[in-house]
Amino acid sequence: xxxxxxxxxxxxxxxxxxxxxxxxxxxxxxxxxxxxxxxxxxxxxxxxxxxxxxxxxxxxxxxxxxxxxxxxxxxxxxxxxxxxxxxxxxxxxxxxxxxxxxxxxxxxxxxxxxxxxxxxxxxxxxxxxxxxxxxxxxxxxxxxxxxxxxxxxxxxxxxxxxxxxxxxxxxxxxxxxxxxxxxxxxxxxxxxxxxxxxxxxxxxxxxxxxxxxxxxxxxxxxxxxxxxxxxxxxxxxxxxxxxxxxxxxxxxxxxxxxxxxxxxxxxxxxxxxxxxxxxxxxxxxxxxxxxxxxxxxxxxxxxxxxxxxxxxxxxxxxxxxxxxxxxxxxxxxxxxxxxxxxxxxxxxxxxxxxxxxxxxxxxxxxxxxxxxxxxxxxxxxxxxxxxxxxxxxxxxxxxxxxxxxxxxxxxxxxxxxxxxxxxxxxxxxxxxxxxxxxxxxxxxxxxxxxxxxxxxxxxxxxxxxxxxxxxxxxxxxxxxxxxxxxxxxxxxxxxxxxxxxxxxxxxxxxxxxxxxxxxxxxxxxxxxxxxxxxxxxxxxxxxxxxxxxxxxxxxxxxxxxxx
DNA sequence: GCCGTTTTCGGCCCGACTGTTTTCAGTCG
Numbered sequence: 001x002x003x004x005x006x007x008x009x010x011x012x013x014x015x016x017x018x019x020x021x022x023x024x025x026x027x028x029x030x031x032x033x034x035x036x037x038x039x040x041x042x043x044x045x046x047x048x049x050x051x052x053x054x055x056x057x058x059x060x061x062x063x064x065x066x067x068x069x070x071x072x073x074x075x076x077x078x079x080x081x082x083x084x085x086x087x088x089x090x091x092x093x094x095x096x097x098x099x100x101x102x103x104x105x106x107x108x109x110x111x112x113x114x115x116x117x118x119x120x121x122x123x124x125x126x127x128x129x130x131x132x133x134x135x136x137x138x139x140x141x142x143x144x145x146x147x148x149x150x151x152x153x154x155x156x157x158x159x160x161x162x163x164x165x166x167x168x169x170x171x172x173x174x175x176x177x178x179x180x181x182x183x184x185x186x187x188x189x190x191x192x193x194x195x196x197x198x199x200x201x202x203x204x205x206x207x208x209x210x211x212x213x214x215x216x217x218x219x220x221x222x223x224x225x226x227x228x229x230x231x232x233x234x235x236x237x238x239x240x241x242x243x244x245x246x247x248x249x250x251x252x253x254x255x256x257x258x259x260x261x262x263x264x265x266x267x268x269x270x271x272x273x274x275x276x277x278x279x280x281x282x283x284x285x286x287x288x289x290x291x292x293x294x295x296x297x298x299x300x301x302x303x304x305x306x307x308x309x310x311x312x313x314x315x316x317x318x319x320x321x322x323x324x325x326x327x328x329x330x331x332x333x334x335x336x337x338x339x340x341x342x343x344x345x346x347x348x349x350x351x352x353x354x355x356x357x358x359x360x361x362x363x364x365x366x367x368x369x370x371x372x373x374x375x376x377x378x379x380x381x382x383x384x385x386x387x388x389x390x391x392x393x394x395x396x397x398x399x400x401x402x403x404x405x406x407x408x409x410x411x412x413x414x415x416x417x418x419x420x421x422x423x424x425x426x427x428x429x430x431x432x433x434x435x436x437x438x439x440x441x442x443x444x445x446x447x448x449x450x451x452x453x454x455x456x457x458x459x460x461x462x463x464x465x466x467x468x469x470x471x472x473x474x475x476x477x478x479x480x481x482x483x484x485x486x487x488x489x490x491x492x493x494x495x496x497x498x499x500x501x502x503x504x505x506x507x508x509x510x511x512x513x514x515x516x517x518x519x520x521x522x523x524x525x526x527x528x529x530x531x532x533x534x535x536x537x538x539x540x541x542x543x544x545x546x547x548x549x550x551x552x553x554x555x556x557x558x559x560x561x562x563x
Numbered sequence: 564g565c566c567g568t569t570t571t572c573g574g575c576c577c578g579a580c581t582g583t584t585t586t587c588a589g590t591c592g
Contacts, residue, residue: 025575029564060565098581100590133583181592194592219580222592234592236579249577254592261576272577 002474003037003044006067009079010034013066016082018101019090032058035255037067039310041509042478045071089115096143097216098136107131120144142214146230152468154231155497156534159183159190162231166195166209173205177235180250185304186537188467188500192232194250200237242274244289249273255309256302263297263313271297305540322543325552327536332361332551332558333529334427335406335460335492335520340385341366342374344525347385347401348392353526355399361555363404363427364389370408370416371433377405379421386424400555402426406460411435413449422455427562429492429520431460440474447475448483457562458490458518461501472501481510490516490550493542495535496528507542516561518550 014030036058037044047053048071053064066076086105092115093104107113111131113122122128123137132140154162163179170177181194197203203223207215216224216232225233238246249257249272264271270279275287276296286292294301299316303324306312315321336350337343343350347364354362366385367376377385382405389401404427408416415422415430422428430450438446451459462480463472484491491510494501499522502510507517519535521528539549546552550561 023564026564028575029566032565058565062564098590102589135582192592217580217591221579224580224591236592250592252592254576257592258576265576270577274578 003040006044006070007034007038009076013079013082015091016086019086019105021102033063039505041505089113092116093119096140096147098139098143116144153189153191155467156188156190157497159193163193169209170202170205175199175202175205177202180247181252184251185307192234194234196236196238196246196250198238198240202235206235242287244293245275245287246273248290248293251304251307253308256307259309259313323545325536325539325544325546325549327533329546330519330532330551331554332359333521333532334363334518334551335365335429336362336523337366338364341376342524347388349526351392351396351401353529357529361400361402363402365404365406365429368405368407368416370410406431408433409446409450413446415450415453419454427457428455429458429460430456432464443473444476444479447480451483451487451489456489458492459484460492461494461499462491463501465501467498477506481513481515484515485513490518493517493519493535493538495519495521495531497534500534500538504538504541507538511544511548516550517544517548
């Protein structure tokens with residue numbers, strides 16, 4: 001049973017409750033439960049087995065009973081009843097910005113709208129003129145056109161690039177803006193771009209940005225725009241002495257903000273985007289800096305990457321936040337590919353670039369022979385590659401190039417290079433690139449068998465997810481982590497922006513279990529070596545400290561760890 | 564529906580913007 005499967009059902013329940021106009025706090029309760037189940041780092045079925053569902057935060061008798069019913073019978077009667085009550089059309093209509101649950105429900109129930117196309121028809125033939133005013137009618141038609149080209153969440157680098165172009169454009173106009181939201185939290189994917197400006201002229205200037213295709217709303221405190229690539233930009237106007245409060249509010253996450261506001265309430269304060277105030281007197285307590293607000297709430301400063309309401313607030317109140325891995329503190333990179341297999345650069349080019357980045361060492365880890373499409377190396381070619389590496393090491397000393405391999409796990413869990421041969425490598429990573437269609441149980445067995453091979457240092461991108469393209473394998477990550485712990489095998493945080501595998505939830509779990517992680521670029525060209533910063537994001541969002549990350553070690557320490 | 568070093572009942576974050584609103588509901592972040 002996948003936690004996300006249960007979480008999706010709880011989210012769907014919340015959505016349907018919204019449509020029927022249920023008490024909004026009940027809706028919030030389902031959403032919170034869904035989130036907590038999604039972020040759980042143990043299998044919900046195991047929790048259920050031990051009768052601990054109601055001990056989970058946000059899950060009480062009611063929701064526990066529904067989860068129990070689902071695990072036992074595969075259905076939730078309560079949800080089924082809701083499904084009968086709310087037409088699928090209402091859910092579809094809610095995808096149109098500006099149409100919320102109440103409007104969607106009314107449209108389907110009172111006006112017989114079947115889907116998005118029939119809504120457009122009804123608006124165009126005038127049969128909804130009594131329901132919508134002219135402005136809304138026009139807006140909805142335009143939104144429906146948009147929705148077909150609407151982009152899903154984008155990867156962080158893409159969002160950073162768009163945000164960067166906005167920052168540059170406004171800078172040229174003499175206006176400084178700060179990017180907040182999920183970009184500041186360094187989330188793997190970004191939905192829209194949130195920016196803060198101290199100058200209200202930012203709104204006027206942005207409406208003239210060559211890539212702005214539409215102004216969604218525009219007031220004195222905030223405005224929203226749609227760019228020609230479909231990306232939404234929300235701008236918030238702040239004052240310098242309120243900047244801390246605005247940053248806090250606009251960085252989110254929403255759940256973190258809500259939790260923080262509850263802490264404020266419990267201390268007799270009120271927190272909003274203008275500042276932290278004394279509830280009774282209205283007196284301002286703090287607003288200029290985030291640090292000041294956290295301090296006034298009696299807690300440690302919380303880095304943006306941690307602001308997801310995953311326990312960081314309790315930890316900050318108790319003064320036990322982790323000493324997060326610093327960006328740029330890696331001393332080497334243990335996975336990259338060259339022209340020998342499927343990379344685009346030579347070993348020397350990779351090494352020189354890595355040296356420029358300030359590394360002490362890298363490992364060249366080209367694919368092994370059964371990765372045919374990737375031009376994997378057989379034993380003879382590795383022997384020849386090592387000669388090249390030896391020569392380069394003499395030339396570049398003390399910078400060190402380690403002899404590595406990303407060795408293929410075959411369908412039966414064996415590796416495609418013999419143990420004796422693997423002994424000659426400095427570092428061995430194992431991964432799967434084929435035979436994905438096995439059952440989750442079989443895939444798990446296969447990985448565990450591979451981890452039992454004699455010389456394995458780390459497990460590469462364990463779930464093989466490609467964000468936005470395919471979800472990861474439903475392998476039993478708890479067992480894999482246990483196996484890694486028992487055998488002293490490290491787990492990779494692969495930094496390719498569309499992989500970021502393992503993710504922050506499991507990386508955190510692995511570290512809690514005492515498993516070491518390694519942040520690798522998996523670069524296929526010199527340009528990709530800097531991708532490690534996305535892996536560092538994952539590490540920080542996973543609460544990792546440098547002691548959890550093996551490639552923060554100096555070369556000598558690393559070699560001792562690898563031997 | 565959940566939750567409790569003030570509570571097992573009565574709360575549940577807070578505010579901006581829009582429409583055709585003359586006091587507020589709906590939507591959004």
